Amino acid sequence: MIDENPFLEPLLNGDTETLIQKTREALEGGSAPEMVLQGGLIPAMGVVGEKFRSGEVYIPEVLLAARAMKGTMATLKPLLVHSSQKDAGKVVIGTVKGDLHDIGKNLVVMMMEGAGYDVVDLGADVSTEKFVEAVRNRKPLFIGMSALLTTTMKEMKQTILALEKEELRDRVRVIIGGAPVTERFAKEIAADGFASDATSVVAMMKSLA
Ligand code: B1M
Secondary structure (H helix, E strand, O other): OHHHOOOHHHHHOOOHHHHHHHHHHHHHOOOOHHHHHHHHHHHHHHHHHHHHHOOOOOHHHHHHHHHHHHHHHHHHHHHHOOOOOOOOEEEEEEEEOOOOOOHHHHHHHHHHHHOOEEEEEOOOOEOHHHHHHHHHHHOOOEEEEEOOOOOOOHHHHHHHHHHHHOOOHHHOEEEEEOOOOOHHHHHHOOOOEEOOOHHHHHHHHHHHO
């Protein structure tokens, strides 16, 4: 039951300290870090989103929740990122232009680093030009794009078209994700891969290798 989610109240209150405390308690109680994230923190964030949509909470609360989530991810990161090797290949990643949502993208980065990828994180609100420049100069195996808004998903297609125009498309595998993104959309824009969550992203990348 989501009401029993111990992370929801501190998240709604933007209370980073209590959220970290609850995270530690769950870990000490034997829950795996992946479970704490997928089964607790992410669903709680989903509830914050629902409450935002229904007008029960406003932008400042969502911002505070996002800050608390980021603080807690720093606690989880060393447990999720097991590998210090960086030999799986290079990835350039970012949240697309016009989109400031970066919590999910940061989780994806953690999982990639944990699997030994050398990740160049361009951050959020990344323009097509910046992605193209990074592919040209950094020569990654993968380019990853994240979008959380239905209005910014189109930027993914723009970037793929720009890579084609610059004759760089064949040099890199394009992978995409984010809450409104689907497998079907990925096919429509001719991306190479799609993952619905951070835990499946690495398996998807390996399947493309
Ligand atoms: Co925004 N927001 N927000 N918001 N926000 C959503 C996305 C929304 C669904 C809320 C709602 O209405 N219920 C809605 C979008 C509606 C739509 O487009 N149809 C929305 C809106 C409308 C907005 C604003 C327009 C609000 C306004 O200003 N009126 C505004 C836009 C700002 C902008 O970007 N230009 C806005 C602003 C914000 C904050 C800044 C306050 C904050 C973001 C803070 C930050 O990220 N630094 C925020 C937040 C926190 C959310 C919600 C509540 C939570 C998002 C989140 O972090 N989820 C969100 C509601 C929701 O999603 N339920 C909402 C947790 C995260 C772990 O999941 O990001 O899905 P997610 O990532 C997953 C997967 O998607 C996947 O793996 C991740 C981990 O499992 N994944 C990938 C993600 N990227 C991937 C890439 C991959 C592979 C997998 O390969 C490369």
